[in-house]
Amino acid sequence: MILQLLKLPATKRFARKVLKTSFDYSVNFFVKYLKSELKTELLQLERQKMADLIEKSKKLAAYSAVDENLKPNHKVIGIGSGSTVVYVAERVGQQSNKSELVCIPTGFQSKQLIIDNGLKLGSLEEFASIDIAFDGADEVDSQLNCIKGGGACLLQEKLVADSADNFIIVADYRKNTGILGKSWTKGVPLEVVPAAYNKILKQLTELGGKAQVRSGLPAKAGPVITDNGNFIIDCDFSQVEASKVKELNDKIKAMVGVVETGYFVGMAQKAYIGNADGTVSTLKV
Numbered sequence: 706m707i708l709q710l711l712k713l714p715a716t717k718r719f720a721r722k723v724l725k726t727s728f729d730y731s732v733n734f735f736v737k738y739l740k741s742e743l744k745t746e747l748l749q750l751e752r753q754k755m756a757d758l759i760e761k762s763k764k765l766a767a768y769s770a771v772d773e774n775l776k777p778n779h780k781v782i783g784i785g786s787g788s789t790v791v792y793v794a795e796r797v798g799q800q801s802n803k804s805e806l807v808c809i810p811t812g813f814q815s816k817q818l819i820i821d822n823g824l825k826l827g828s829l830e831e832f833a834s835i836d837i838a839f840d841g842a843d844e845v846d847s848q849l850n851c852i853k854g855g856g857a858c859l860l861q862e863k864l865v866a867d868s869a870d871n872f873i874i875v876a877d878y879r880k881n882t883g884i885l886g887k888s889w890t891k892g893v894p895l896e897v898v899p900a901a902y903n904k905i906l907k908q909l910t911e912l913g914g915k916a917q918v919r920s921g922l923p924a925k926a927g928p929v930i931t932d933n934g935n936f937i938i939d940c941d942f943s944q945v946e947a948s949k950v951k952e953l954n955d956k957i958k959a960m961v962g963v964v965e966t967g968y969f970v971g972m973a974q975k976a977y978i979g980n981a982d983g984t985v986s987t988l989k990v
């Protein structure tokens with residue numbers, strides 16, 4: 706009976722249909738899988754390309770800044786913090802007179818960069834003035850005011866910048882927005898005395914900012930502690946016109962317990978911006 710059923714043309718037609726449907730289904734599934742894999746790989750390639758571009762522009766900016774500004778009479782050099790300054794330290798470490806140079810760091814990372822590049826480490830206690838200092842920035846406006854402190858190093862960075870006869874910013878094209886708070890939307894970093902954080906949060910809110918203590922998560926439960934044992938508060942004031950940055954900075958500085966702000970107002974003489982097309986723009990005030 707079963708054998709007779711199997712021999713029926715209708716049964717054969719049915720079997721052929723089942724086979725074809727499952728074949729079509731498998732092919733469809735395979736094509737969809739390939740498409741999604743391809744999309745993921747293209748996205749990864751695109752991201753990698755973008756990361757390479759940013760890295761190249763950082764290096765370009767840093768090398769140009771050192772090549773054009775470090776003079777033979779510059780013996781005491783400030784080395785800032787962050788990922789762009791890595792290339793500054795590298796370039797300074799390639800100078801033929803490097804044994805005559807003393808480098809002043811702006812924090813722990815910066816100290817390591819100086820040591821790793823075979824440069825001599827100095828301190829502000831030994832050298833009250835610095836011939837030239839190079840540092841990165843989180844954002845730069847049309848007057849070369851900057852937001853700094855994304856890596857929580859702003860206090861020592863400002864000490865070094867303030868002691869330098871020449872202060873040069875190095876950054877990639879994403880930082881050059883013309884107005885502070887445009888692309889750096891996390892807020893201006895403020896270094897505050899731990900005991901004062903709650904009072905300062907209240908004062909910043911009254912000033913119109915959205916402030917919060919920077920968390921150390923996921924690496925550390927609790928707040929980020931700076932190299933100087935303080936807290937960082939990030940306060941978003943939205944976009945601040947270049948002409949208004951000083952006034953806002955003065956108001957924040959007047960709050961007792963604020964050690965320093967990440968607004969670097971009128972400190973930089975030049976900014977070297979590495980562009981995506983492989984060129985470097987030099988901004989001057």
Ligand SMILES: O=C[C@H](O)[C@H](O)[C@H](O)COP(=O)(O)O
Pocket residue numbers: 785786787788789790840841842843852853854855856857858859862
């Ligand atoms: O505290 C960190 C410093 O202000 C850095 O210079 C700033 O965050 C820029 O860093 P990067 O060169 O990694 O963008």
